[in-house]
Amino acid sequence: MTSTIFFPYALFFGIGLQCVQMRLYTNRWAVKITGGPEAADLIAEKYGFVNMGQIGGLVDHYQFQHSGIIKRSTIKSKGNHSLITMETKVEWIQQQMVQKRVKRTETMDQTHDGSFNDPKWDSMWYIHCDHNCLTDMNIQAAWRRGYTGKGVVVSILDDGIERQHPDLKQNYDARASYDVNGNDPDPTPRYDVTNENKHGTRCAGVVAASANNSLCIVGIAYNAKIGGVRMLDGDMTDMVEAQSLNLRQQYIDIYSSSWGPDDDGRTVDGPGPLARLALENGIRKGRKGRGSIFVWASGNGGQSQDHCSCDGYTNSIYTISVGSTTQSGRKPWYLEECSSTLATTYSSGDSHSPGVVTTDLRQRCTDEHSGTSASAPMAAGIIALTLEANPALTWRDIQHIIVKTSSRGHLSASDWQSNGAGYDVSHLYGFGLLNAEAMVKNAETWKQVPSQHICEENIGQNARIISPERVLRSVLKSSGCSAQRLQRVVYLEHVIVRVTITHPHRGDLSITLTSPSGTTSQLLANRPNDHSSEGFIKWEFMTTHCWGERLAGDWILDIRDTPSPQRNNRLQGKLVEWSLVLYGTSTHPYIRHEQPRSAQLPSEDEITEEYNGSCDPECSEDGCEGPGPHQCVSCLNLFLKFKNNTRTCVSECPSGYWGDKKRCKKCYSSCKSCLGSRSDQCTACKSGYHLNEEKNNCVTSCEDGYFLYHEENLCRKCNIENCMKCTSASICTECSEGTSLVGNRCQKSCEVGSYYSEPEDSCEACHPACATCAAAGLESCNRCAEGYLMENWRCVSSCSQGFYAEQQNSDNQSTCKRCDASCLACVGPTKTNCSECVDGHSLQDGVCVLSHNCGDGEYQDESGECQSCHVSCQKCKGPQSEDCLSCFITHLLDYGQCVVSCSNGKYPSGGQCHLCDHTCAQCVDAGPSNCTSCDTDKFGVDRYLYHGECVDACPKAHFHTVLKACEPCPSYCKLCSSATHCIKCEDSFYVNNGVCNKLECGEGEVEDPEYDDCMPCEEGCHKCVLYNPKHCLSCINGYYRFEESCYKNCPSKTYPVEETMSCVSCEHDCVNCDEDECSWCEADFFISNGKCVRECPDGFYNDDESQECEECHSDCKTCSGPEDSDCESCSEGLTLDNGACVSEQDVCPAQMYLTDDGECEACHPLCESCWGKMKNQCNTCVKGRYLNADQCVARCPVGSFGSKDSGHCETCPQGCAQCQDEQLCTRCQSTRKNPLYLQAGQCVRKCTRGYPVGQVCKSCASACTSCEKNATHCMSCEGTLLLYKHECVSSCPSAHTVSNGECVQCQENCAICSEDGCTGCKEDYFLHVGQCIAVCPDGFFEDMNQGICKRCHVDCSLCDGPESNNCDACSDSDSTLHYGACLTPCSSHTYRESRSGECIDCDSSCLTCSGPHDTSCTSCSEGLKMDAHGRCATPTTCPSHHYSNQDGECHLCHKYCHECSGPHQDQCLSCNQKHYLLNGSCVNNCPDEYFSGETQRCEPCHPNCLTCMGRHSHECLSCRDHLYRDVKECVDTCRSGYYASAVSSTCERCDESCGECLQAGAEGCVSCRQGMLFIRKQGRCVSSCPESYYHDTHHKTCEACHPSCRTCIGKSVEDCDTCYPGFTLTGGVCESPCITGEYAKSEEQDYNCESCDESCLECKGPGPHNCTICPAQFILASEGRCLPCCTNTELEDAATVQQECCNCTENRGECVLSTNFAFRNHEEEDYTGNLPLFITTSILLVFVLIAVIMLIKRSLSKRALPDTPVPRGYEKLGHDGGRDSFYRGTSSATSAYSGQASSSSGHFRESKLVDLGDQKGSRDDDDEDDEDEDIVYMGQDGTVYRKFKYGQLGDEQEDELEYDDESYNYR
Template identity: 60%
Template sequence: MEKLILLVSEYSYLHQLEFPDYHNIVMKIMLCETFISRWACHITLAIFHIKATKIGDLKDYYHFFHSRTIKRSTLFSRGTHSFISMEPKVEWVQQQVVKRRTKRDYKPSYPGPVQSSMAQSNSIYFNDAKWSSMWYIHCNDNIHNCQSDMNIVGAWKRGYTGKDVVVTILDDGIERNHPDLIQNYDNEASYDVNGNDMDPMPRYDASNENKHGTRCAGEVAASANNSHCTVGIAYNAKIGGVRMLDGDVTDMVEAKSLSLHPQHIDIYSASWGPDDDGKTVDGPASLARQAFENGIRQGRKGRGSIFVWASGNGGRSRDHCSCDGYTNSIYTISISSTAESGRKPWYLEECASTLTTTYSSGENYDRKIITTDLRQRCTDSHTGTSASAPMAAGIIALALEANPFLTWRDVQHIIVKTSRAGHLSAPDWKTNAAGYNVSHLYGFGLMDAEAMVKEAERWKQVPPQHICVENADKQIRTIRPEHVVRSVYKATGCTDNANHHVIYLEHVVVRITITHPRRGDLSINLTSPSGTKSQLLANRLFDHSMEGFKNWEFMTTHCWGEKAAGDWILEIYDSPSQLRSQKLKEWSLVLYGTSVHPYSFRSDKPRSLAETQPDDEYSEEYVGSCHPECGENGCEGPGPQQCITCLHYFLKFKNNTRMCVPECPTGFFWDDKKRCKKCSPLCESCMGSRSDQCSACRPGLYLVEGGNNCVISCPGGFYLDLDSTMCRKCRENCKKCTSANICTECQTGLSLQGNKCQLNCEPGTYYNGHRRACEKCHSTCATCAGTGMEACNECAVGYYFEEWRCVSSCSVGYYLAEQTTDNGDVQKCDPTCYVCAGPGERNCSTCVSGYNLENGVCVVSTICKDGEYLSKPDQCEPCSSTCSKSTGPESKDFISCASTRLFDNGQCVISCDPGKYKWERRCHLCHHTCLECTDEGPDKCTRCSKGKFGVERYLFEGECRETCPEGYSHSSKGTCDPCPPNCTVCTSTGHCLHCTPSYFPKDGMCAKLECGLGEAADSDHEDCVTCEEGCQQCLTGQYIIIWMDVCTTSIAHKEMKCIMFSANLSNFDTQMSRASKLSK
């Protein structure tokens, strides 16, 4: 057998050879990347000798280092070692790049107040010092208005403490000899990837920087009743740690960590990720992706490793966790945070990939998480989503003890079924078509440990996962500022391929390619065929990248349990900060789910004794055949109303009986317990019981596009589409229309020309919507969309486009790419060129500082130290005492300032002017709505400015708005003041106009609406109305059927009646008609 030898330190036999693809690779390398002297390679047919180290548990993947290359470089190494890729058995070679990875705790600007301890639990007591203060485990505290907890004690009472489950913390190491960890420490679940040894002990320093992993470990598996400090959620689980964040984090480091002993470790917990700075788009590279996939396919003896991930702390930077490829993966369980009060923490990121939530810190006055700390101490100040992820890992460990045979998908299904909204406060809670409550803040809600172990005890594995990759939509669409691009894709769920057919959804992935000059201006929504809308991306204030998205995968869990087939609607909105049109080039759907109902062969929850116990006269056991709709637990008779459990769905009647059915009848929807529930009377079919959750309307009514409500006639701005019996939106400029392309009346300021609404402005002018007049474009524009040189659509004669402006000549660093009779196209020079004559690195005329010109190419020359500039070739001279980096002696040449000064528009200043804020030693403009702002960010206003046309703005939670949100009024001080309690609309803090449901305005406040027997509160009219179902009970053998108003009373108090109901569904419409007549 031929041997392939990878020499770690010598490559003498490779001299004089070159890697043929090297130039193409180098052109793609970003200058800001840091390359190190380590390589990863994929080698097949591995029955030969290799002097290199295997990467984790990845088969045929190895790593090696080259001692003769620079340890850290901004340039890709072009050494002769690159020729190793030419070896026939080497599939792939990659030099490793350092990745920025951030721990997801936060450092408050000042310490919060010390919190008083909560009362001890009456049912369980431990002698650990901090036990009485662990509010998130045992909730019994009147002082802090303690809310419902995660039922961890309930899981303990059932005997589950995490025994025989192994959890490892991927972080900066764990203090294995900590008194609270040493008893449960697992050496086989630990490794030091940074130091390449078996000991994961953290590196100690004066600031205790590497405390993060130890804190996370204590949350999971701190020993109980050892009189030391704290109690872990799975206090009998085995705990390990991987030290991998305290050094250069590369793709190879991540892969080794994620693939450590996958047959021994059950759960990997990670509380880190790419920078939460609101501008980074990053995820696992090829090796880490391979580690995830191998773990899912092969880990835990084929049941799949469990990867738990913190969703991110970028809330203050307006970050969005859909730009984090780790939390956005179907293989990870993305964990969000909530404060003790159930309110949104300030650091929280909102996205559709979040699966569930646990407790963590909130404001500075909120209590935080108690856990182990460095130097064998304790802390009561663990924070951020860093604290939430290990808490979730501990709860999952309890479920795995209850049922060790759960697969990775079983765990996610159980989380979805048992998480609950509870007291979590979010403006976007919605019920999807499968009956699950879901939110972009909290996923499916707060985890419930007791419910999870109960579900795990009786769980049967879900059917195999099917993956349906729908054909890509490659129609290029222009994205215009302040407009919505809407693309509809009719998915089949791969019905033509049984191995890929998806009917019931789990995860949905959208792959998108978009070009855009400022990525942060984009927001993206996806609406499922059932009408559930997922926000895949929100605007990101700090994301100025011109890279757009290239095959980036956005993932949503919000369609879990819904049907896959039907119209999927992708909507992309471009905010107006740059008035340039861009392109949606391609998008496609990847649907993950099952071809049969995931719970169709599982028993329903046991019914109550009153429901299941037969009468004495029927106590003899039934031995005949059951109805086809009965589940596996059998039946008490031959009919569908005599099943003990149902195979598909069931209808429940008011006499506490039920009937199994194959599908819910018209006018019903099914919830997560498989019960058919009644739609609103206006709906023919629906996703929930409210009037704005219709998916089809009753005859004579029309569904409003985008609203899911049914109306008798279409409202303004909509037209009636008789083919689809829908009210569809008119074009944006139309006030009234008769079809999508025919306007009959225009919005103010527009005129009807033919059947379209168009502006009347002459060339060289634009329409100003505020002044309702045509105004001149900037002198550099031939045509424009607004004021200023950056709003040009076309340039005037003698001007050229440069970075979305029209200029008379190229700026420094740009060149004229093509010349027409009137206009040209200005492109940016290569980054190494100061002035250039054309594209690429070989057309430089002069070079930037630090480079010399050689035959049109700029090569690195002398590099000056901080406080110096390059005055002559190979000669550095000091710049001003206030400057750090400069290209010359003048203040206008400054690039950065000394540590005592701030850089402000080419100047080094002591402090920032009003209207600016300090960030990373630079002065930045506050948001345009702010008169002043804090150093926390441009959108953290302290005073508001008026709009361009004198429109008042009001301060609300650091944001300046033209209108205050619901529940607030405009004050004369320019702030949004809260309305009285239970008030939604008010004119001041003491004068309410409209109250929340079950309250009504009284003396400026909101009073409780008390309704009598047979009445219900009408939220629309703030009054008590008679219940639709007037009957309280019927005679034996007669039923009040929940989908009919069989027993009603009118204003004239006509007689109410009960009728017999036949179990034959084919007679459904006849009986509905009969019931309707009886009620009139």
């Protein structure tokens, strides 16, 4: 039943609920207006109202406010605004009144034996029942089944909740919260001195306080999401309630309310019309149609003798009314009785019973929560556990489960009764105490109850007197509406009695109802405080006590009047009317057996021998007719029904089916599995579809606001506010309007110089020092304002001491950089730029030098003595030895300390550590473009590595990795979520299983660019129109085209034309024809001259047999057939005589005709004049008839109309086939050559503002001015609308522009365009002359920042930048390229090299040269002269191979020299053939680092090359040390898929299983190729994980199981799947029956405990390779061995055998295998053999050791023993594992909350502790400060302990003891 049907009932009954009291009217109205928000706004404005918006989820209901009306008034408002009721769109209006609603807390003053100011788990008696609480609600048992409320959302409707409470903060859900009183999203309560608004916070803690967080308590559903609605701290109106009850009804599962009308014993009140409608709306539409769960506290009016049947909220079938009981099972003093209470939970109520422990206002805890206010949230928490077990439960399923599972237990009441269905029920406790375990167990296998039927039975009677001291009985016999199938009720749920009673003293009445099964419900008890004379007007009393009973029979209503002393007994009451409203089902809700198949009784002949064999296991106990599952009489479980009306029994429904009443019904076509047949009831989807997690439907692609979660094939909602598109729950790619993408979040867009403030929800100005910023304050600048400099990521007006100003960098940002450590102040980066010096140094020529006599490595202390610097310092300044000024070459200076390497976030430069850019986690240099890894920046924004920069969002075609990097998407992919999962492909590609495939549409398909898919055309189509596959553009061979389709054979009423392979329409009434004539007409038509006519022309008659027009006899003018002489009229001069035409006789007078006898007789009555007596012998007709072919007809034939002027049937206008008159055609004559279309009564050749369908013009859609094919296929648009894909739109989409009123797609690769061309391009394309191109043309270069092609410098024909020195080729052919500049010609002393075109320096002997060699001189340097070979040499007359000495004598050069300046080999100027000039010498071959060039000289290689074939980096033949050859290039890092081979010094290909590797072979991988899994410890890639490893799906690796597991699902000790022999699997843990140090060895049926190998502390088998836990100073290696930590001492005994050990200095919880022989760190190797340094260091270490021993002794001697017990030296640490993790966690949490640091372990044996922390042997000197950390130990059971530095504490130290909640995992 729809809400519109319910609304009048809600309105009528709601108004009837109002109680007579002082009414306060507000200035707000609730109005129901049809027509949408726009109509509501117009009406509100017209009458002076302001529309405040829709009331919650109530459609067409609005909240109006009138500023001209006072906010509070006792008089209902009147005035002009009241005329609003005259508006036709206003269906209903109500001025809102203030309603009294109270919180159901315990109001009686109670005394407590003590206050619980130290809440803890042990105080939560209602969860872990002891001997004082005999019946358990079994909450812990539900927890043990794995249900903690996860995924369920609960909202507390109350006075708000403290969202920042530390015990609620983790589970707080803003989407389930709202402040209705304050109209804002924050539900935080209003604080005052009385803490009045604590109620909601207390209720919230009971439901969902966090667990294991060392705070306060544990909520019943401690993993549920909790929200709050603040609605009780202000005017309580019907609108406020409705808005609260319908808040986000698709998101919130459970609404908990612990309030209601006043529990004063005299109020009768309930929900108003809007609130009632909101409740109905919630159960019908909430939770996606499953129904919202409304939980209500039953009431606290017991002391006032109130009765909760007078409360319309708890009395509603839509709410779950919850009562209370005490710990002892007794009735609390405040509890009200009534028949509407469904169940009960614990609360306080005895004088000695404890209260409910929960969260309290001001971030505190309390044990004073009580009343039914505590019971309702308890029930809400238990229902949350139930919904987690089965989220598909409906609101009625929940109530059924509560009725079935609640237990009477030890609850004490005198009225317990067993109803007709066998349920125990009481007016105090309903069906008893909730049982959480039973509820979740039932929910796991629950099948939805049948649909609810409603039967209303009225008793027809007059008003009856209710006499004092008497009982009025009325009996109603009900059949349960058995005659109406849809209303028929057999099994009951709720029963409502609707009564109207008048009475002088309402409190004297009591009412009971007795069901046909004999169950008595007390609907009303006497209420002594109710003195009202109003009685009850259509009040609904509800009972649940008849639940499950059969309905049919007598229902007895008894009304007793017990007069009170103050009443006048002469005044009597009356029962005016009463009726029953019965809710239930027509079939049994739980036992739904299939009935046997019906069949007619067989005849005796058909009776065969009865089957006596065994039945199929799927048959029920009813038996079978044969052995197969299809021969069962009825099924045990489920059955499948087939089309031939047979069925077969099955144990479960197959894929694509769901079970309903034992029948397997088909799911929706796209569902693989489902809960129902609708499209929104899918639970899994077929291939090619994805399940929308919110809507439960299967879709081909996720809609906006959702992303595809590949692992489970789900469309999940983006978890980012204002996000429109996302690739994962936390990574947004497109934001909604008004917000912009900041990192992965969407936030409000702000102007430059301002930032978005979330608390203020507005843009705030940056600090004046910032040009741009991310938050408030000086430290939040992204860039500094003009005049400011960036110093350590703060904007300062001038640099601090120790920094110098560096002018604008590449980012146009001035910065302050750190001075050299030797300077106190400086003007530049080096130690020669000092301007001030530290103490003990003086400034000399910009350098700070020592001003004292101490040497290097010493500093002068305060007494003037020289002290040694710390060993790590080269120089220091004092007063401490560690205050370094400079370091040795192996160390770096980091803020006064010398370190081996810079810490994260810093980079080395100039011997110092400098801060990286704040966007980098690690970097190699300053600035934002030198990052090597990323994390979260200083503003909390996640950053990802992309081309050396840490960006807040990855660019297009890249995805975010877990390692905080941007990786490229697969090929042709625009948008992806991982390297294997593409979401959107480039144009002409489509997504297939996450990969982009080329879209190649075949014959009969059309490409759909919007969805990147090929759409199939209709059969026969070769090509078709997009989005209309039936509209063919061409046909395949052998098919004929007709209109928009293709046919194998032409359809009826058409004929084929072979030349054009098309079909042409026959004439309208012709069935079969050819090009010339029709050969077969439709019924009632005849062929006449090749055309179809309804009536044959004069001279012809209709031949029904041949369906042709046959010619009449020549005497006949017209004839009727079947003979041609059967005349109807005659030719001129002849008269008709019995069907024959004879000569005319005398003419008769008017209205008469001449007979054959010569007599005149009367015409036919229809004729005005005639020539015979027949009806078809008329000449003129009577009024109302028209003459057609001598016959008077009421309706003219087709093609004519009756003319009132002439009285004849006249022909329709030309072109009309049918018409009403000469102006109005109804059908047109249309031919193939001359088509006509009917439009507005006229036949036109072309439709105006329409399109033809057959022969009729249909109108276009309203926005179209012309259209084709259909109404929405627009060809032009109205006004300012634009045509886009044949639709009229207000604006064009992206990548489109407007041209002649049409949206035209931009050119390929355009992102933005105009009519003139592109104005912006897609990524990797550049704008050039209005087009987007991938490569800029010659004369232009790609500007990456602006995405455009910029013109090169005028000198360049090719370039890579705008400057004159960015040329790659020159525009002037005479110019020469020299270092990127075009020189015309090459500058002096250079020449152009022919191969590269570059300017090369001439030989030093040349003044100018021309090439091809640098010695090809054209002029010589001073003192030299050009020889015959063009070389410059000393002027001489000596012949070749000679030189001239000082005396001018000629001497022979060295034999290798061609020319020389002296006799020696190193004095050559040029060389003979096969020799090369190198530094004046001629050599046979050029050495390493040189190559033999064209000049017969040895020229230097590229700096990376050791040997080469040219000067460029890609011409290497071999590489320098530490570089590797990749093809012919030397690199320091090999590309992906290759590794650096130290043997060959080349980059060699990795094993085929590796993605990346460090060495050859399958065990050298560091990452894997697609589809492989990485075993990190082995460096191998495998297709599946081996034994003792599990698959880490997140990192795609195989990780080692805990050593005790054989196979596992995780790394924890609790994640075992199977165990080794001798171990047993218990709760995921492999447990050994043996003690520590032993393992179980199986002996046939038993086992023996054998000792482990001596190297193991615990083991799983014999020998040293089966260890599971190792002793201290040993670490478990991957092969199961316990290996010791390597020592630093080099053994002197050469005979000592090398022993394997673990390099503990590199330990990360794993064994890094090494040997114990000569093991050192790298730092030590640098100083090997430095004997003086070794001696000095040893002496210093001895002194330090002596000092430490003395300090320890002194400390021990001073320590006094405390008087009180204090913590021992060990403390158990927080641990999240183990089966008892919850109990351990809560215990530690309690102690931590109370401020104590006592050990939670109590006692343990120290001898069984395993030391994991003592690693002295592997600590470096640099790590001495770390020795203050606590040492960690592990006990036998795997519990981790911390050893304190102190054995005992004094009193004054106890408060300073720090609690450590860090969890340790032993690997």
